[in-house]
Amino acid sequence: MPKDHGIGASTKRREDVRFLTGAGRYTDDINLRGQAYVHFLRSDMAHGRITSIDTAAAAGMPGVIRIFTGADFEGIGGLPCGWQVTDKHGQPMQEPAHPVLAQGKVRHVGDPIAAVVAETREQARDAAEAIEVEIEELPAVIDMKAAVQEGAPKVHDDLTSNLCYDWGFVEENKAAVEEAFQKAAHVTTLELVNNRLVANPMEPRVAVGDYDRAGDESTLYTTSQNPHVIRLLMGAFVLGIPEHKLRVVAPDVGGGFGTKIFHYAEEAFCTFAAKAINRPVKWTASRSEAFISDAHGRDHVTTIQLALDAENNFTALRTETYANMGAYLSTFAPSVPTWLHGTLMAGNYKTPLIYVNVKAVFTNTVPVDAYRGAGRPEATFQLERVIDKAAMELGVDPIALRRQNFITEFPYATPVAVEYDTGDYHATMDKLVEMADLDGFAARRAESEARGKLRGLGVNCYIEACGIAPSNLVGQLGARAGLYESATVRVNATGGLVVMTGSHSHGQGHETSFPQVIAEMIGIDESMVEIVHGDTSKVPMGMGTYGSRSIAVGGSAMVRATEKIIKKAKTIAAHLMEAAEADIELKDGQFSVAGTDKSVAWGDVCLAAYVPHNYPLDEIEPGLEETAFYDPSNFTYPSGAYACEVEVDPDTGKVTVERFAAADDFGNIINPMIVTGQVHGGLAQGIGQALLEGAVYDENGQLLSASYMDYAMPRATDVPFYQVDHSCQTPCTHNPLGVKGCGEAGAIGSPPAVVNAVVDALRSGGSGITHIDMPLSPARVWAALQG
Amino acid sequence: MYEFDFVKPTTLADAIAALGAEEAQALGGGQTLIPTLKQRLAAPAVLVSLTGIGEMQGIELGEGQITIGGATPHAAVAAEVAAAYPALAALAGNIGDPAVRNRGTIGGSLANNDPSACYPAAALASGATIVTSNREIAADDYFEGMFTTALEDGELITAVRFPVPEAASYQKFEQPASRFALVGVFVAKYPEGVRVAVTGAAEDGVFRWSEAEVALSADFSPAALEGIDCPAEGMIADLHGTAAYRAHLVKVMTRRAVMAAAG
Structure with a gap:
């Protein structure tokens, strides 16, 4: 019988009450006394040299308080990059300056040139239109392969080229990989594009800067997934504000999907301007602005090759990828196509030799950074597509080919530098075959064909690395931050708990699932535990939420802090019951002395801690509050097997997803309902990437898909009723909860399933097609059918 | 938005008077105009709302014809003409989403003449009459190209009169992002012949596919379309489809419309 409380229970999300009744408090709901508004004048040109900015007329417009340009930020830091990648020659990546407001040049449509602060939004916008900017247009660099050609126009004049880095992984394996390809019985080659995406969280980005002159303190309210990271980056690298004089608050945040990890110019601007004019300054992005200023995702162009021996064993894999950085390096951009991508190229398979080459390229486009999955979807997509193509070429069953090459023994050290602790890939595949009724596919295909439709089945596996990340490891790989997490557990005198966590919730349901863990540990009701997050003045230094890390890293910190609480509470209980500490047991919120009927309730112990009249003051301090920082010793490795069935209308090229089944292994699970919801959301985004979404630039650097019209x-x-299962559980061996993380799996595993299915459908109709690039729009599928 | 004045007259005469002002702009349901204003792509001095004018509201089911007030929202058409002219009701009921259908009006749609809008196909295929504040215009004379119509400044669509066909169907293939018609085909069969109007496809906006009309007038069946192709010349080519794809879809949607209407 399913549990009704604690770990493993599908407790309803307590935060939904406020979200669904309009009581959420988002950044745009924050309005401060005396607040002014900023409007950014953005470049409508992809690449150009600013020859003059005349703000005189605009400055005299009604309501204008002050106009800022790049000149106001001279001598102030630019936006920092949080990860330095070293190239295959051992040289650091090329790292251009990233000014808050453009200095000298504009480098993408949307690059901010000037900022008008005025009494109202409309006045700021009116005045921005009156600023006279002269820009000498320069040729735009959009195509990545053209960008790295000799003589291509340079996005950054002071760099030697548009190549950020040329990364080889593992460089030492390159020769052995070449040799294995020479000896291969079969080589499958596939060229593909991982389409550029716009994250599109429901809530656009917002920033409110505030300055308290009395205390010389700055506060930034912002739509962030990691307020401490913003405080550190903005305070230390951009504005020079020490952390004790800077508070960053990320209240309710309406979705992030990665794009709200990064430190953006608008945040630094509002904080800076609030001090400059001594008034709060607010910016709320319009949806149109979001399209041209939120970091985009994906955008890889890859050639992948798989070598097999005569028995169809994978013997080697090599890839060459061009990864778009956009015009500047967003906060974690360099890590995405390298350490979050190359390290996953083994997938679920025991391929002994792997070489990954990634060329990161600057172009006159919006910066590209992590988006749900971040590097891992790109790795999974190419690997699972090339395996399907290999099966096609060899005339073997794609599931059998995968099974034959599965890793079956754990721990398993891959040739791409990571060690999988646990997994059971046959188990998830077995579950998938059963739940997706793959045996019934032939009959369903026949039924579709009778209606003139083509039906296809796509199956694939995925593995990802979550629980980001061991700090000493990522430090060696170029991270300029640690990736631990923190938690403070504060027990109140009457027994309720407040947990201050560095993990940030922007849709994940932490306020529900985190209390389930603590309630289980102590044996109290979940309602006695409150979660506080998103405010650097309340929460110890934490690294925030991304990379499916919250329960694995943040949850572990919370467990460690709660263990300290329980240890101290047992000492108090032992004193109260005049027993030995070693004999104290905690169950269902009662401390008892083993072998006796003596017990004392949780609440009595808490009260004793704060009213220490009868208390072991010579042994321990009063109070009951503990903090823990948890740094994981490894990544976690969720895995799974997905099946997609599509129907293609050959007359129009329209694809409909008829069935989608996902069998995931997330290790132990805290709240199955929330996990199911996370998978549903991930699948929708993955299906969106596969069939619908695509950010497209024209050759001049204009974003053609800059609104929901395009x-x-x-x-x-657009999505079916999913079949989702997470009963296959191989618990993580190195964190206290045995959890792996589930936030990105759906978005990682689903795109190859959809594309595999569409290719299968088209081939069933006699087409010789082997690949179509995403998004598989009706027009593209129809064109492919025409040959 | 830029600042503007707003008036909401209750009679047609007052609306026309208000539209005589400098830089005045009529506002129907606002489903195109309001987003345009929000993007600051238009700067009218005064908006004249047409939604408070009783004589522009409502649907009249007559003998063999339906008259729809110019300010009637799509949702009302979807609900009220379902029995009398099911293809028209289905078209109206599948425009945008419920919010759009409860605000957007038939007159607004026809006055705007978006090349991807649905209503122009219905009006043209039905041989509708566009009744304006000062004359009646046959649909064949009304549509003059993308976002261009026979309407003169200050002239308002007060009603649209649809002759009810013997059989009809509208088939829309949606553009994946906007869900407007990538190609929409309205086929209507009248005693005097079959009319086929295509929206979404052509650079000049809605048009009649006369070759198909001739074939279908002789034989109202999908087979009649065999051997006939819509030329790709003049078709829209964009992110969502080439000219050839749109031309192909015109035929597919026409065939489906005939099947649906004949079935």
Whole structure:
């Protein structure tokens, strides 16, 4: 019988009450006394040299308080990059300056040139239109391969080229990989594009800067997934504000998907301007602004090759990828196509030799950074597509080919530098075959064909690395930050708990699932535990939420802090019951002395801690509050097997997803309902990437898909009722909860399933097609059918 | 938005008077105009709302014809003409989403003449009459190209009169992002012949596919379309489809419309 409380229970999300009744408090709901508004004048040109900015007329417009340009930020830091990648020659990447407001040049459509602060939004916008900017247009660099050609126009004049880095992984394996390809019985080659995406969280970005002159303290309210990271980056590298004089608050945040990890110019601007004019300054992005200023995702162009021996064993894999950085390096951009991508190229398979080459390229486009999955979807997509193509070429069953090459023994050290602790890939595949009724596919295909439709089945596996990340390891790989997490557990005198966690919740349901863990540990009701997050003045230094890390890293910190609480509470209980500490047991919120009927309740112990009249003051301090920092010893490795069935209308090229089954291994699970919801959301985004979404630039660097009129988001009618299972559980061996993380799996595992299915459908109709690039729009599928 | 004045007259005469002002702009349901204003792509001095004018509201089901007030929202058409002209009701009921259908009006749609809008196909295929504040215009004379119509400054669509066909169907293939018609085809069969109007496809906006009309007038069946192709010349080519793809879809949607209407 399923549990009704604690770990493993599908407790309803307590935060939904406020979200669904309009009581959420988002950044745009924050309005401060005397608040002014900023409007950014953004470049409508992809590449150009600013020859003059005349703000005189604009400055005299009604309501204008002050106009800022790049000149106001001379001598102030630019936006820092949080990860330095070293190239295959051992040289650091090329790292251009990233000014808050453009200095000298504009480098993408949307690059901020000037900022007008005025009494109202409309006045700021009116005045921005009156600023006279002269820009000498320069040729735009959009195509990555063209960008790295000799003589291509340079995005950054002071760099030697548009190549950020040329990364080889593992460089020492390159020769052995070449040799294995020479000896291969079969080589499958596939060229593909991982399409550029716009994250499109429901809530656009917002920033409110505030300055308290009395205390010389700055506060930034912002739509962030990691307020401490913003405080550190903005305070230390941009504005020079020490952390004790800077508070960053990320209240309710309406979705992030990665794009709200990064430190953005608008945040630094609002904080800076609030001090400059001594008034709060607010910016709320319009949806149009979001398209041209939120970091985009993906955008890889890859050639992948798989070598097999005569028995169809994978013997080697090599890839060459061009990864778009956009015009500047966003906060974690360099890590995405390298350490979050190359290290996953083994997938679920025991391929002994792997070489990954990634060329990161600057172009005159919006910066590209982590988006749900970040590097791992790109790795999974190419690997699972090339395996399907190999199966096609060899005439073997794609599931059998995968099974034959599965890793079956754990721990398993891959040739790409990571060690999988646990997994059971046959178990998830077995579960998938059963739940997706793959045996019934032939009959369903026949039924579709009778209606003139083509039906296809796509199956694939995925593995990802979550629980980001062991700090000493990522430090060696170039991270300029640690990736631990923190938790403070504060027990109140009457027994309730407040947990201050560095993990940030922007849709994940932490306020529900985290209390389940603590309630289980102590044996009290979940309602006695409150979660506080998103405010650097309340929470110890924490690294925030991304990379499916919250329960694995943040949850572990919370467990460690709670263990300290329980240890101290047992000391108090032992004193109260005049027993030995070693004999104290905690169960269902009662401390008892083993072998006796003596017990004392949780609440009595808490009260004793704060009213220490009868208390072991010579042994321990009063109070009951503990902090823990948890740094994981490894990544976690969720895995799974997905199956997608599509129907293609050959007359129009329209693809409909008829069935989608996902069998995931997330290790232990805290709240199955929330996990199911996370998988559903991930699948919708993955299906969106596969069928609908695509950010497209023209050759001049204009974003053609700059609104919902042209950027196709998935809607409820575009996805089927999913079959989702997470009963296959191989618990993580190195964190206290045995959890792996589930936030990105759906988005990682689903795109190859959809594309595999569409290719299968088209081939069933006699087409010789082997690949179509995403998004598989009706026009593209129809064109492919025409040959 | 830029600042503007707003008036909401209750009679047609007052609306026309208000539209005589400098830089005045009529506002129907606002489904195109309001987003345009929010993007600061238009700067009218005064908006004249047409939604408070009783004589522009409502649907009249007559003998063999339906008259729809110019300010009637799509949702009302979807609900009220379902029995009398099911293809028209289905078209109206599948425009945008519920919010759009409860605000957007037939007159607004026809006055705007978006090349991807649905209503122009219905009006043209039905041989509708566009009744304006000062004359009646046959649909064949009304549509003059993308976002261009026979309407003169200050002239308002007060009603649209649809002759009810013997059989009809509208088939829309949606553009994946906007869900407007990538190609929409309205086929209507009248005693005097079949009319086929295509929206979404052509650079000049809605048009009649006369070759298909001739074939279908002789034989109202999908087979009649065999051997006929819509030329790709003049078709829209964009992110969502080439000219050839749109031309192909015109035929597919026409065939489906005939099947649906004949079935």
